[in-house]
Amino acid sequence: MNELGLTMGQEAYAHAVADQDQEREFTLLDRQWTQLGGVLGGEYNYATGLFASSLPYEGVGHLLEMGCGCGVASVMGALAGVPRVTALDINPAAVRTTELNASRHGVGDRVTALTSDLFAAVPPDETYDLVFWNSPFIEAPPEQEHESALAYHFFDPGYGMHRRFLGEAAKRLAPGGRLFLGFSYAMGSAERLKEVAAEAGFGVRVHVQEAFTVPATELGTDPVYAAHADEEQQVRIDFTLLELTR
C-alpha cells in the first residue's frame, strides 16, 4: 500500500463526506458542469480535466467510461465526435449527474448512463473501441469495506476492483480497441497495479503525465507528508494517464 496516498485519500474522503449534500456547479475545460450532492467532481477536477482532454477519441465508434462521476470524459468524447458513449457508475447520483451534463452540453442523445457495478449492466458481448476509467487508485487494506457511495470514488481495497475491471476489460476491447486508466504514482500502488494488469495480460505505459510539487505543510500536519518531502520540504504529486497494452 502507498501510505502517502492512503493518508491523502482518507483526508480528502472525510472532507468530501462532510460536504456531500451540496449540489454545485464547476468550470472545467471552459465549460460549466453540474455536480449533484453525493458525487465528486469540482474540487478534484484537475485530474478529471487532464484525462478527459488527453484521451484519443478520434475514430472511436463506441466509448465506455467506467466510473463516470460527473461524466466529463463521456461528454468530451461525444463532443469530439464519438457517436456512441456508454457511461457507467456504481453511484446512482453520478449516473444522474452524467445525464444532466450530457443534456446540458447537447449530447444527451449519444451518451447512455447506467448504474452498474463495473460491466454488470451492459450486454455481456458488447465491446468498445476505447475503455477508460479514472479509477479509485488509492489501495486500502483488503478487509476495508466501503461505508458510503463516496468511498468508491477514492479507495479500492486490495485492488480487487482493479483486478476485476482489467480482467473484464480484456474481453471488452473491440479489435484495435484501447484501454486507459487514470492513475497517480504518488498516491496509487504502482507495483500492485502492474501485477493485476499482468494477470489480465496487459503491460502498463504512460500516455500523459503532469507532475507538480506542493509544500508538505500545505498538505497537512500528518507526519507522512514530511516523510515524503524532498530536502526543500516539497512533495511531488502526479496525475498520470496510463495505457494498458498487450
Ligand SMILES: C[S@@+](CC[C@H](N)C(=O)[O-])C[C@H]1O[C@@H](n2cnc3c(N)ncnc32)[C@H](O)[C@@H]1O
Ligand atoms: C476517481 S472517481 C472518477 C470520477 C470521474 N470519472 C472523474 O474523472 O472525475 C472513480 C469513479 O469510479 C466509480 N466506481 C468505483 N467503483 C466502481 C464500480 N465497481 N463500478 C462502477 N463504478 C465504480 C466511483 O463511484 C467514482 O465515480
